[in-house]
Amino acid sequence: MxxxxxxxxxxxxxxxxxxxxxxxxxxxxxxxxxxxxxxxSISRVWALLIAAAILYVPANLLPIFDMELLGRPSSDTILGGIADLFGSGMWFVGAIVFLASIVIPLLKILGLGFLLISTSRLGSVQARLASTRLYRAIESIGPWSMIDVFVVSLTISLVQFGRLASFSPGPGAACFAMVVILTILAARSFDPHTLWAIPEEN
Amino acid sequence: MDAIRCEVCGATQSLPSLEPRRRALCFRCKSEVARGPTLSLDAPLALCLAALIFWALANSIPFITLEYGGIIQTNRVFTGVTALWMDHQYFLSVLVGMTSIAIPGLQLSLACGLMLALRRGVSGGRLRPLSRLLAFIAPGSMPGVYLVGAFVAAVKLSQLATLTPGPGLYCFGAFALLWVIGLGSLDLEGVIEDFRPRRSGR
Incomplete structure (x- = not known):
């Protein structure tokens, strides 16, 4: 005992x-x-993180929107949508979407990967404090990458014009939603005790 | 003096008695380990009840009205969920419905019920399953993120059609804001412990 x-x-x-x-x-x-x-905890986080990293590729390559405007079919990926926003001068909104959909998921995947690799090598108290802070930041920014999923849902509900225009979510939307869920689960599965488990160097 | 263990790094430490509205940080990893006792639940209860009223309003009155080529279309918050469902995007539909409407509503109702019960003198121990359920569903609640998503979708669509915010949108904004103020800094698991009569000898 x-x-x-x-x-x-x-x-x-x-x-x-x-x-x-x-x-x-x-x-x-x-x-x-x-x-x-x-x-x-570490192997569970690795599993969730690798799944998220794999899905990050189709989430960005496949279209999140399939649309038809006045009979012309087209589709839009996440990056394409951001480029459109910047192209039409909407810098502020473009920057929000870029941060939420591209930067935050990537930061979360890389940050958690870094934490997992570095846990066994942390020596000084400063390094552990910095890692703990990184972990808390990753945990709190999680939900904000959901913005694009909400945009898709609102857009298809708002645009139902029959023959004039129609929007529907593309295969990228579900992949992207999975990336968000998996990274949130990975951040929650990470046990910050591991950052402090090995005795400190003094 | 109580002994407490930091949930982030696992360090055991003695906890001095805290004044209301003060918080104690872990001596080692600087994460919050405890908060001062909550003397009154009046303010958080009022905010949560108000948020719940706006939640109900936001769900029942028009959210955004859209005009395009003579067609006028009125949308409710729930239209996004049903549109996705009609489009056979069941996963996205359930995800959006849960995170934007269902979980925030459940969270607010649970929190209100819990605080009312505490004020009526129900012992914290009997409410613990409820508070644990609240902590479990908390990460799935993202009304603020949904609001930003609505803003982005509106800006994107404003190139295409005329959008008029409906009263439901303002109610949703009020709901999201009250949700953040009322629930954001409320640690119900901790509040429950404070209301429990302390045992001697520990």
């Missing part, structure tokens, strides 16, 4: 040495996260 302190109520709980399951505090039933082993 080893003893851990419950993060919620502060009570001391005895847990088996080699606990594989998630254990709950006997007093307040809060999960004692120490027993979700760091190694478990």
């Amino acid at each position: 080893k003893r851990v302190i419950c993060p919620r109520c502060g009570g001391v709980c005895g847990v088996p040495e080699e606990a594989r399951k998630r254990l709950l505090c006997p007093g307040c039933k809060a999960p004692l996260t120490e027993n979700s082993t760091p190694q478990n």
Whole structure:
């Protein structure tokens, strides 16, 4: 038996040495996260992250819109839509979409990958503090990449003109939504304990 | 003095008694470990109830009106979800419906119910499953992101047609804003612990 302190109520709980399951505090039933082993968390995050990185490619290459304007069919990818916005002088909106749809997902994938690779090599307290801050930032910007999914849904609901124009979501839209969900799940699966697990160098 | 474990880095530390509205940061990783006791739930309860009223209004009155070549079309928030469903995009439809309408509404109702129960003297321990459910669904709630998405879609479509914001849009804006103020800084899991009578000997 080893003893851990419950993060919620502060009570001391005895847990088996080699606990594989998630254990709950006997007093307040809060999960004692120490027993979700760091190694478990790391491989789960890798799996989600690699799936997100793979889907990032079709999400950007395939059209998110299929549209037909006055009988002329055309389609629009994420980057194409941003280029249109910039082309017609709407810099501000273009920048919002560029940040939300291209930069944030990429930053999340690269940032989490960096955290996963660097966890075992962190020595100084400063490096760990910086990594913890990076982790918190990645976790909080997550939902903002959903903007383009909402834009697709609103556009197709607003534009229902029968023969004049029709919009429908392309295959890229579902891929993109999956990228957003997978990166949010990956960020939530990352156990920040791993950043502090190895004793500090002094 | 209580012993508490940082949920981010796992460091165990003693927690001094906190004044209301103060928060304690972990000595090692500088993440928030605890907040001062909440003396009154009046303000967050009022904000959440107001948000809930605007949520109901935003869902029931016209959101955006669009005019194109003599055709006038009025949309509600829910039209985006049904349009995606009609288009056989079930995954996107459910995703948009959940994150923009269903989960924020559920979250606000749960939070209001919880706070009302606490004020009526129900013990925190019995409400813990509810607060855990709230924490579980919280990442799926993104009304603010939806609002930005609506803005981007409106700007994109304004090249094509005349868009008039309906009263529902203003209600949705008020709802998103009140949601952020009311729920954004509310740590219901912590509030529940504060309302529990403290046990001695820990």
